[in-house]
Amino acid sequence: MSETLLELRHVTRVFDLSQGVFRRVARLTAVADVSLTVKRGEVFALVGESGSGKTTLAKMLLGLLPPSSGEILVDGAPVTAKDRVAISRRVQPIFQDPYSSLNPRKSVAQLIALPLIVHGVGNRASRRAKVMEMLDLVGLSRRHYDAYPGQLSGGQRQRVAIARALILRPEVVICDEPTSALDVSVQAQILNLLLELKRELGLTYFFISHNLAVVEHLADRVAVMYLGRFVEERSRAGLFASPRHPYTRALLESVLTPDPDLGVPDTRIGNTTAGGESGCPFNPRCPDAIDICHTTPPAVRTLPDGWATCHLIAEEAVSAS
Amino acid sequence: MTVAAPVDIGTGLEAPAAPQRRRAGLLRRSFGHSGLVLGGTMLVAIIAIALAAPLLAPHDPYNQDLAHRLIPPVWQAKGGWDHALGTDKLGRDYLSRLIFGARISLLIGTLTVLISGTIGTVIGVCAGYFGGRVDAVLSYIVTTRLALPVVLVALASAALVGSSLQGVIVVLGLLLWDRFAVVTRSATQQIARTDYVAAARAIGCSTLRILISEILPNILNALIVVATLEMAHAILLEAALSFLGLGVQPPLPSWGLMISEGKQYMFFSPWVIGIPAAALVALVLAINLVGDGLRDVTAPENRG
Amino acid sequence: MLSFTSQRLAVALSVALTVSIVAFLLLHLSGDLATAIAGPEATAAQIAEIRHQFGLDRPMTLQYLDWLWRALHFDFGNSFYYRDTVTSLVASRMPVTMTLGAISLMLALVIAIPLGVLAAVYSGTIVDRLALGFCVLGQAVPAFCLGLGLIIVFAVHLHWLPVSGTASWKNYIMPSVALGWYAVPAVMRLSRNGMLEVLSSDYIRTARAKGLRPTVVILKHALRNAIIPVVALAAVQFGFMLGGSIVIEAVFNMQGLGYLAWEAIARNDFPVVQAVVLILAVIYVALTFLADVANAFLDPRIRLA
Amino acid sequence: SKSNDTLVYASDSEPENVSPYHNNLREGVIIARNVFDNLIYRDPATGKYMPQLATHWTWVDPTTLDLTIRQGVTFHNGDPLTADDVVFTLNYVVSPDAKVVTKQNVDWIKSAEKIGNDKVRIHLVGPFPAAIEYLAGPIPIYPANYFKKVGLDGFSKAPIGSGPYKITAVIPGKGVKMEKNTHYWKGSPLGQPSIGKLDFRVIPDAETRLAELMTGGVDWIWRVPKDQATQLKSAPNITVLSAETMRVGFLQFDALGRTPGAVPFKDPRVRQAVSYAIDRKAMIDNLVGGGARIMHSACFIDQFGCTDEGVPRYDYNPAKAKELLKEAGYPNGFKTEIYAYREREYAEAVIGYLRAVGIDAHLNYLKYAAMRDAHRAGKTPITFQTWGSFSVADASAFTGVWFKGDADDSSHDTEIQTLLKEADTSVDTDKRLKTYQKALKLIAEKAYLFPLFSYPANYAFTSDLVFTAQPDELPRFYAAHWK
Amino acid sequence: MALLEVDNLAVDIPLSDGVLHAVSGVSFSLERGETLAIVGESGSGKSMTSLALMNLLPKRAVRRADRLLFDGIDLVTAPEARMRALRGNRMAMIFQEPMTSLNPSYTIGNQLGEALRCHRPVAPAAARDRAVQLLEKVGIPAAARRLNQYPHQLSGGLRQRVMIAMALMCGPDLIIADEPTTALDVTIQAQILHLLADLKKEFGMAMILISHDLGVVARVADKVAVMYAGRVVESAGAQSLFRSPRHPYTRGLLNCIPVPGRTAPGSPLGAIPGQLPNLIGPQHGCAFRERCAFAAPECAGDIPLVVTEPGHLARCVRIDALEAAA
Numbered sequence A: 001m002s003e004t005l006l007e008l009r010h011v012t013r014v015f016d017l018s019q020g021v022f023r024r025v026a027r028l029t030a031v032a033d034v035s036l037t038v039k040r041g042e043v044f045a046l047v048g049e050s051g052s053g054k055t056t057l058a059k060m061l062l063g064l065l066p067p068s069s070g071e072i073l074v075d076g077a078p079v080t081a082k083d084r085v086a087i088s089r090r091v092q093p094i095f096q097d098p099y100s101s102l103n104p105r106k107s108v109a110q111l112i113a114l115p116l117i118v119h120g121v122g123n124r125a126s127r128r129a130k131v132m133e134m135l136d137l138v139g140l141s142r143r144h145y146d147a148y149p150g151q152l153s154g155g156q157r158q159r160v161a162i163a164r165a166l167i168l169r170p171e172v173v174i175c176d177e178p179t180s181a182l183d184v185s186v187q188a189q190i191l192n193l194l195l196e197l198k199r200e201l202g203l204t205y206f207f208i209s210h211n212l213a214v215v216e217h218l219a220d221r222v223a224v225m226y227l228g229r230f231v232e233e234r235s236r237a238g239l240f241a242s243p244r245h246p247y248t249r250a251l252l253e254s255v256l257t258p259d260p261d262l263g264v265p266d267t268r269i270g271n272t273t274a275g276g277e278s279g280c281p282f283n284p285r286c287p288d289a290i291d292i293c294h295t296t297p298p299a300v301r302t303l304p305d306g307w308a309t310c311h312l313i314a315e316e317a318v319s320a321s
Numbered sequence B: 001m002t003v004a005a006p007v008d009i010g011t012g013l014e015a016p017a018a019p020q021r022r023r024a025g026l027l028r029r030s031f032g033h034s035g036l037v038l039g040g041t042m043l044v045a046i047i048a049i050a051l052a053a054p055l056l057a058p059h060d061p062y063n064q065d066l067a068h069r070l071i072p073p074v075w076q077a078k079g080g081w082d083h084a085l086g087t088d089k090l091g092r093d094y095l096s097r098l099i100f101g102a103r104i105s106l107l108i109g110t111l112t113v114l115i116s117g118t119i120g121t122v123i124g125v126c127a128g129y130f131g132g133r134v135d136a137v138l139s140y141i142v143t144t145r146l147a148l149p150v151v152l153v154a155l156a157s158a159a160l161v162g163s164s165l166q167g168v169i170v171v172l173g174l175l176l177w178d179r180f181a182v183v184t185r186s187a188t189q190q191i192a193r194t195d196y197v198a199a200a201r202a203i204g205c206s207t208l209r210i211l212i213s214e215i216l217p218n219i220l221n222a223l224i225v226v227a228t229l230e231m232a233h234a235i236l237l238e239a240a241l242s243f244l245g246l247g248v249q250p251p252l253p254s255w256g257l258m259i260s261e262g263k264q265y266m267f268f269s270p271w272v273i274g275i276p277a278a279a280l281v282a283l284v285l286a287i288n289l290v291g292d293g294l295r296d297v298t299a300p301e302n303r304g
Numbered sequence C: 001m002l003s004f005t006s007q008r009l010a011v012a013l014s015v016a017l018t019v020s021i022v023a024f025l026l027l028h029l030s031g032d033l034a035t036a037i038a039g040p041e042a043t044a045a046q047i048a049e050i051r052h053q054f055g056l057d058r059p060m061t062l063q064y065l066d067w068l069w070r071a072l073h074f075d076f077g078n079s080f081y082y083r084d085t086v087t088s089l090v091a092s093r094m095p096v097t098m099t100l101g102a103i104s105l106m107l108a109l110v111i112a113i114p115l116g117v118l119a120a121v122y123s124g125t126i127v128d129r130l131a132l133g134f135c136v137l138g139q140a141v142p143a144f145c146l147g148l149g150l151i152i153v154f155a156v157h158l159h160w161l162p163v164s165g166t167a168s169w170k171n172y173i174m175p176s177v178a179l180g181w182y183a184v185p186a187v188m189r190l191s192r193n194g195m196l197e198v199l200s201s202d203y204i205r206t207a208r209a210k211g212l213r214p215t216v217v218i219l220k221h222a223l224r225n226a227i228i229p230v231v232a233l234a235a236v237q238f239g240f241m242l243g244g245s246i247v248i249e250a251v252f253n254m255q256g257l258g259y260l261a262w263e264a265i266a267r268n269d270f271p272v273v274q275a276v277v278l279i280l281a282v283i284y285v286a287l288t289f290l291a292d293v294a295n296a297f298l299d300p301r302i303r304l305a
Numbered sequence D: 001s002k003s004n005d006t007l008v009y010a011s012d013s014e015p016e017n018v019s020p021y022h023n024n025l026r027e028g029v030i031i032a033r034n035v036f037d038n039l040i041y042r043d044p045a046t047g048k049y050m051p052q053l054a055t056h057w058t059w060v061d062p063t064t065l066d067l068t069i070r071q072g073v074t075f076h077n078g079d080p081l082t083a084d085d086v087v088f089t090l091n092y093v094v095s096p097d098a099k100v101v102t103k104q105n106v107d108w109i110k111s112a113e114k115i116g117n118d119k120v121r122i123h124l125v126g127p128f129p130a131a132i133e134y135l136a137g138p139i140p141i142y143p144a145n146y147f148k149k150v151g152l153d154g155f156s157k158a159p160i161g162s163g164p165y166k167i168t169a170v171i172p173g174k175g176v177k178m179e180k181n182t183h184y185w186k187g188s189p190l191g192q193p194s195i196g197k198l199d200f201r202v203i204p205d206a207e208t209r210l211a212e213l214m215t216g217g218v219d220w221i222w223r224v225p226k227d228q229a230t231q232l233k234s235a236p237n238i239t240v241l242s243a244e245t246m247r248v249g250f251l252q253f254d255a256l257g258r259t260p261g262a263v264p265f266k267d268p269r270v271r272q273a274v275s276y277a278i279d280r281k282a283m284i285d286n287l288v289g290g291g292a293r294i295m296h297s298a299c300f301i302d303q304f305g306c307t308d309e310g311v312p313r314y315d316y317n318p319a320k321a322k323e324l325l326k327e328a329g330y331p332n333g334f335k336t337e338i339y340a341y342r343e344r345e346y347a348e349a350v351i352g353y354l355r356a357v358g359i360d361a362h363l364n365y366l367k368y369a370a371m372r373d374a375h376r377a378g379k380t381p382i383t384f385q386t387w388g389s390f391s392v393a394d395a396s397a398f399t400g401v402w403f404k405g406d407a408d409d410s411s412h413d414t415e416i417q418t419l420l421k422e423a424d425t426s427v428d429t430d431k432r433l434k435t436y437q438k439a440l441k442l443i444a445e446k447a448y449l450f451p452l453f454s455y456p457a458n459y460a461f462t463s464d465l466v467f468t469a470q471p472d473e474l475p476r477f478y479a480a481h482w483k
Numbered sequence E: 001m002a003l004l005e006v007d008n009l010a011v012d013i014p015l016s017d018g019v020l021h022a023v024s025g026v027s028f029s030l031e032r033g034e035t036l037a038i039v040g041e042s043g044s045g046k047s048m049t050s051l052a053l054m055n056l057l058p059k060r061a062v063r064r065a066d067r068l069l070f071d072g073i074d075l076v077t078a079p080e081a082r083m084r085a086l087r088g089n090r091m092a093m094i095f096q097e098p099m100t101s102l103n104p105s106y107t108i109g110n111q112l113g114e115a116l117r118c119h120r121p122v123a124p125a126a127a128r129d130r131a132v133q134l135l136e137k138v139g140i141p142a143a144a145r146r147l148n149q150y151p152h153q154l155s156g157g158l159r160q161r162v163m164i165a166m167a168l169m170c171g172p173d174l175i176i177a178d179e180p181t182t183a184l185d186v187t188i189q190a191q192i193l194h195l196l197a198d199l200k201k202e203f204g205m206a207m208i209l210i211s212h213d214l215g216v217v218a219r220v221a222d223k224v225a226v227m228y229a230g231r232v233v234e235s236a237g238a239q240s241l242f243r244s245p246r247h248p249y250t251r252g253l254l255n256c257i258p259v260p261g262r263t264a265p266g267s268p269l270g271a272i273p274g275q276l277p278n279l280i281g282p283q284h285g286c287a288f289r290e291r292c293a294f295a296a297p298e299c300a301g302d303i304p305l306v307v308t309e310p311g312h313l314a315r316c317v318r319i320d321a322l323e324a325a326a
Ligand SMILES: Nc1ncnc2c1ncn2[C@@H]1O[C@H](COP(=O)(O)OP(=O)(O)OP(=O)(O)O)[C@@H](O)[C@H]1O
Pocket: A015, A016, A017, A028, A029, A030, A048, A049, A050, A051, A052, A053, A054, A055, A056, A057, A210
């Protein structure tokens, strides 16, 4: 169970922020030079602040956005945006907001059966059987077969979305913040379901979240993203035990466990991203920034269970841990 | 503990009763909306009259009788029941002309909206969905269209192609698509950003399929509202063109034409212009009420 | 702001250019120009002579460029009907239409904006319903019916106002009402909806939570934001009014642009039609451009973007 | 109004150019008669020709006319009117540069020359007995020096004549203002003007005109539709006058069959059928109103040379019409188009009658210029025309336009053309009358043109005004006065 | 005397299908300097409660209360003018949406100054000084320059700080913060909460903090009220509540969230099946009984508030059964 299923090689995505035909084009690098590998059967989690490029990355994995440069490989074979149909059989998404990810004009049955119809799988009867099977699998009652999304609660909707994502039996499911729009009680149901399905169907998850507690609960490997770059990529245990990048540390400190004895932590990081044009992108907020951080981008420091990019990680420390 | 037990999910009080409740809600809201009820009733009545015109009209609307011209309507001293609304300047039965006129006016409204709706929706949906350059080009076409003064261009085109019922419909159809385009564009933009469109793409749906089965159904409400309002607009424009002498040609009894012909008598026999004007106002009012009502009833803030 | 302005300007210019092509084609679709210019009794030789003299035997694009060049210098050629230049005809008719449009717009705004604001502030009440009812009725009554009705009541029966012409300011009252009437529903609805939207926005809740007086909340915080789309609409409406004043000018016998165009159409005097179409379109384009810039000025999100 | 001694009169159209030779509108003719003098005057009451600017005229031979020009007449700017002005005017209008709008009015003139201090000789292109009538009509005299100085453009903005009224302002799109010429020459057959100012206003919309009259905004309107005229009679302070005019309404068929809709009209039986299908009497009684007469010939009955004796008549007979259609091979009728430019209800009534015999005619209602263009291009199967003969009381002013092979002739019958040419140019009065009759008979037999009726004119004006109407459709404001 | 006393507060919203009981029978009191946190899932009536205190409820909502005393002032009967004088002055509010809660058309300075000047007769310059001082206090560097900026030129975190500064302009006695950090990133959230805690201490204000995040609540609150379906189902000191939750709903909630160190990675989380009941129409008995594993027939009857230990109240008739099972 360690073969590579998904691989990204130096993927960059740049957006042209033009607001009209004649306006000078501004550019925004949403994802910068990201490389990663996801192994079959693992849960690869991606955390990072809002706007750091997580969704953009997910869209590229889904073939919805072509990368500006770099390569995406599924099962070792490079894919392009033209292979959207082919990718869609192997990679499927679950989105953050179950309220906007289901077409309100379609019944549950139509929604779940759509991938079968699009790919021409089965006939009417077999599709119906398959939809029923999926309903059972995600824990929806067969009563909901003809219901419309408007009649379902958030948790039920997210189940429909999961059923739709799984009906073609994909290998990878890209979960883009699948529970952050939901109440904690519903979140628990969905997380349990995802874990259960992974076990039963042998799925691989690419799991995006900014909730570190959830990530710690779910993930095998974790990557931390900041302003379009990966700053640290580690095994779960390693990352949570000894975060190496200052941003990762701040993130971990910001996790608020329901513990009334502890106060509110002071993460000591700044709140502005301005001024980080040169050197390490995190330097404007970094509490520990030293001179070199303002001039030179940090190189990748390899760690036993992954890597991080920070000038402050001394080589000795690497070897020590 | 395992995955949450299926039976527990959806034991919420709401789910089972929901489908009927929701639909009933829309109907109830519709019937509770006085404007919609009033407009709808008027509109249905006018449509029924138009459809059943040959059955309802007491006389042939084209039959002239110069000896009995300008008979006043029944409520005036010299009126009589044979011509309940009197006769026009050529002695044609006014009621019959009014009834047949409903057909022409509705026909103009409907066909114009069909043409302009198709053009506008295609442009708007494409601009909204594809965005970027496509949007820039299409928006620019829309702006160009908006820059051309409708009445003037309609008049000029009518003068070029000759004024006739078909001509008026085609000219108006080719001119009135702007609102469709603007509305569908912004609606499509909103929908194109939703996750369900992204999901459909991730599933592997073709662009055409997404446009037709994901986007179109969701902008239908907006389209219907625009269509009703645009229909009223078209009917009024036809009346204005007729008034300016380049609309439907006689002896076809369009209401706009009847008004413009009745203008001659406005000082001494105001009923000649008053009757078709009242009919036109009623029709346009009905359509507007229905359009407004639909907008209110389907507006998201009013949904259950 | 500067790039915003120049971008809008570029769009405006290209739209104006397209419209000029449409206007040019309008003239050339109306039949053989040489025959039209030569008049009905001309011989084939005379027509050919005129065709050459006016350069009508040159390629279309060349003719277009030439026409455009002259149009840029306000030279639209001669009217087929009047022995006069189109430019002087148009110039003499323009003030009437502009005055009419401006007064109508003022009237419409003065009525519609307060009405819209009231309807929004008292939304769901009888005030709101009356305002909306008024609106729907406004949309249903054709402008010419209203115009004729006004004439019958105020001129013929009451003798308060003159029937037609442009002799004094009194002549503008009824036409302005009839023309402005058309814009009231749109402006009112927009200010009502804008106001409703703004009133339910988070920053209005913030303003109220500060303890501000309702009048301050409405007039300072709400109106300014609600009015932004109205500014754009007002410009657009002004353009529409100029284009739509044909009917009103015809009813009230006002010698304006629309009237000129109408008569020109009836007489196949297409150089005039062409010029009026182009001028109205350019005015519209210019207005929307100004509205965009004004909007950007009102809305710091655009101004400082 | 009387109070400010200004007669405001309104009409629907404005002449594209006030220079009388450069428009063919009735409004232009009215202005011309008030502002310019002609060489000869025709008394509308008696039809007699009287001296005006020419004190005397003699035919030297059928193509040469000598005139003596009156001394002591001045133009509005004070210049004396001399034989030079007459010679200049006549030579100018026949020159191609002048681009005179209605060519028939002048194209009989070859040239003019001064043969003495006050003597002018006109050379004709050919014999043209109606010359005197034309000189008494559409040929006003221009001031040579002034015209040469300002050119046509200047002249059309500030025209100068010698007539009872002088123009003070020409406002395109609005109208023309005139003032009494206080130095108008004594002894003019027109008499001296009485009303101080004339204000011609263009008000295209009939109802607006009516409303203006009712509110006192204007003092005089015409072309009031019959129904309104009848009802206006009951209005206080307004006088309504109805009078017959020389204008004749008629249907013209495209006997050449140049468009698909016109093909049936190649068959004379179809044209006759149409003629039988229309009840002119009912139209006159109900639609057209007092003063109108049914016409049977292709001219106005009181014109010289016009007669309906021996001319076949088509009295209302729908059965006969159907029969003829059947004979012609159209038992179920056919579809066609009818073009019209005024009195839409007359055209509609015609359509109604055609419908009754199975002919489905679609109406195209256009402005005159547009309709004329379509007609001349051969696109009009049936044209509902009217013709006022420029108030020229000679049949040639009618038939010449419609049957002599010119642009408006849609039959191109050479036999008729020959007859008319003969009639127009013959100096023998009797022969003229006979030949016209022959031609008119032929026209009616072949039903190229179906005359409907003469038009009445309905004038409505403030009761303060004393105004008499004449059949030539030329309101003479110089002869009007306040009560 | 407590700064704020709320007794039996109810908010009803008449809808076309019936009356929606958004809040019913909510009671609590708050001392100066104290922080009360209100938790509960979406739609449980948290915002309605806070808006009811400020009298900023939506137009059609109806507020009822046995007692609503703020510093001795009866808010139920206070006329609108009186309420206006309190709002923003002695009781201020911070809203959830920092992106949309500032008027886009006016500068920060204008909006901050206005908050002060509508309650105090101060010169514009003085208001400006106060604004600068507070902006610096909430951690905005180069505050003077910021005053001339428009909201859209600030990031979400900065805007939320501006909102906090605005609430502080008049030095209120009570601050109501309705989900002040929900829209923000976790690192920013930590900063803002830290700031609020510091400021509260410094100015001696009382605070009502509304959140659905148990982590946030646990870290900030002195007292906690757990709301479910418009009612307070449990209220206690923070320590007591998180140590020994009494109500089955509170327990369920605490079990739902993965807590590092306490829940094993990959293990199933506790879940509360079902969903929030419909709040429209008459409400009887315990609203949670449909989802409660311990539900018994008596849960359909009236549920009294039970004092389980001093200061710890729970609205449940099955506490004993619950304790027994644990
Ligand atoms: N289509 C697009 N055009 C232009 N910019 C875009 C586009 N999509 C995303 N961006 C920009 O790219 C950056 C990364 O966006 P992305 O949505 O990937 O972030 P994210 O990490 O998913 O954030 P969140 O947690 O808020 O979902 C943002 O600055 C965003 O504004």
